[in-house]
Amino acid sequence: EAAVTQSPRSKVAVTGGKVTLSCHQTNNHDYMYWYRQDTGHGLRLIHYSYVADSTEKGDIPDGYKASRPSQENFSLILELASLSQTAVYFCASSDGTGGANERLFFGHGTKLSVL
Amino acid sequence: GDSVTQTEGQVTVSESKSLIINCTYSTTSIAYPNLFWYVRYPGEGLQLLLKVITAGQKGSSRGFEATYNKETTSFHLQKASVQESDSAVYYCALGDPGGYKVVFGSGTRLLVSP
Numbered sequence: 001e002a003a004v005t006q007s008p009r010s011k012v013a014v015t016g017g018k019v020t021l022s023c024h025q026t027n028n029h030d031y032m033y034w035y036r037q038d039t040g041h042g043l044r045l046i047h048y049s050y051v052a053d054s055t056e057k058g059d060i061p062d063g064y065k066a067s068r069p070s071q072e073n074f075s076l077i078l079e080l081a082s083l084s085q086t087a088v089y090f091c092a093s094s095d096g097t098g099g100a101n102e103r104l105f106f107g108h109g110t111k112l113s114v115l
Numbered sequence: 116g117d118s119v120t121q122t123e124g125q126v127t128v129s130e131s132k133s134l135i136i137n138c139t140y141s142t143t144s145i146a147y148p149n150l151f152w153y154v155r156y157p158g159e160g161l162q163l164l165l166k167v168i169t170a171g172q173k174g175s176s177r178g179f180e181a182t183y184n185k186e187t188t189s190f191h192l193q194k195a196s197v198q199e200s201d202s203a204v205y206y207c208a209l210g211d212p213g214g215y216k217v218v219f220g221s222g223t224r225l226l227v228s229p
Contacts, residue, residue, distance in 0.1 A: 004160070031215065042119065042206065042219035043161075050215070058216075090160065100210030100217055101149060101168075106160035 003027065006091050006107035013114050019078040021110050023091030031094045032074040033058075033104070034066060036087040043090060049074055081114045088112070117142045119209050119220035127226045128197050136192040136223045138181075138207035149210035150183050150190045151217070156203045164192075164205070168212070202227045 004025045013019045025032065031050050035043040045058030047066035055066040063085060065077040078085055091107040118141045128134050142148050152164040152174075165174035170185040181192045190207060207220040 035219075040124065040221055042221045044219075045216065048215065092161075100214050101212055103163045103166070104153075104161070104217060106153075106162065108158070108160045 004091055004093055004105050004107040006089075006110050008110060009108060010111040011113070013078075013081045013112065015082060015114055017081050019081050019085075019112065019114075021076040021078075021089055021091075021112070023074045023076075023107060024072055025074075025091075025093040025105070026072065027093050027095070027105060028071070029093035029095045029105070030071070032068065033092045033094075034064075034074070034076045035090045035092065036060070036085075037090065037109075038087050046076065046089075083114050086112060086114045117144070117148070117209055117211065117216075117218045119207050119218055121207055121220035121223050123223050124221070125224040125226065127228060129228050130199055131196050134192075134194045134197045134201075134225065136205055136207075136225070138190045138192065138220060140188050140190065140207070140209050142188075142209065142211070144211050144213065146212050147185060149212055150181070151208040151210065152179070152181055152190075152192050153206040153208060153219075154203045155206070155222075161206060197225070197227050199227045199229055201225060 033048040034046045049055045049068040067075045089110045092104040094102045149168045153161040154164045155161045165176040167174040167183040173182045204222045210217045
């Protein structure tokens with residue numbers, strides 16, 4: 001079974017601080033994604049990547065940066081964390097042409113609280 | 116743009132009773148979208164429950180079924196007899212077959228009471 005591991009599972013950060021969320025996949029998948037979920041909303045795409053050393057903006061990229069140093073690893077970086085970034089963050093991977101056609105494999109999620 | 120609507124935030128059903136979770140979609144693509152149901156069990160990540168890529172067809176998995184209805188732009192999830200272990204959050208999703216993007220609904224939490 002394909003595996004996507006996120007760390008940390010939860011984090012409390014201070015406003016204005018830097019936060020890095022990490023994701024590691026052992027699926028040998030080309031595509032990786034970062035989503036956020038807020039209560040009452042669906043998952044929204046922040047950044048994605050289809051090859052190492054390259055990232056693309058999703059639907060809500062403002063306030064976030066992403067890094068894909070290798071096929072297996074994909075990080076989400078909040079340079080200046082804000083209260084509005086309190087949410088649950090999910091990392092996912094997929095093969096082939098991406099999640100629109102293929103199955104997405106998700107990590108367990110990271111609950112981020114910015115105070 | 117594309118969107119997915121799940122009108123119920125939470126549904127409570129007694130064990131062995133039937134279930135329907137509603138999902139409707141909207142797309143600006145000229146191609147018919149791929150439709151998915153994902154499920155998130157407590158403490159776990161989302162996982163694919165079922166997928167249908169052809170309008171008019173039905174997908175099924177673990178006793179759940181969903182039919183892709185392009186006339187009503189719906190993809191409702193049904194199960195004839197739920198179990199306590201089905202308690203989870205269910206997400207309807209839409210994928211643009213020409214692209215990379217998957218759009219998710221807001222999720223419906225299913226509580227199955229004994």
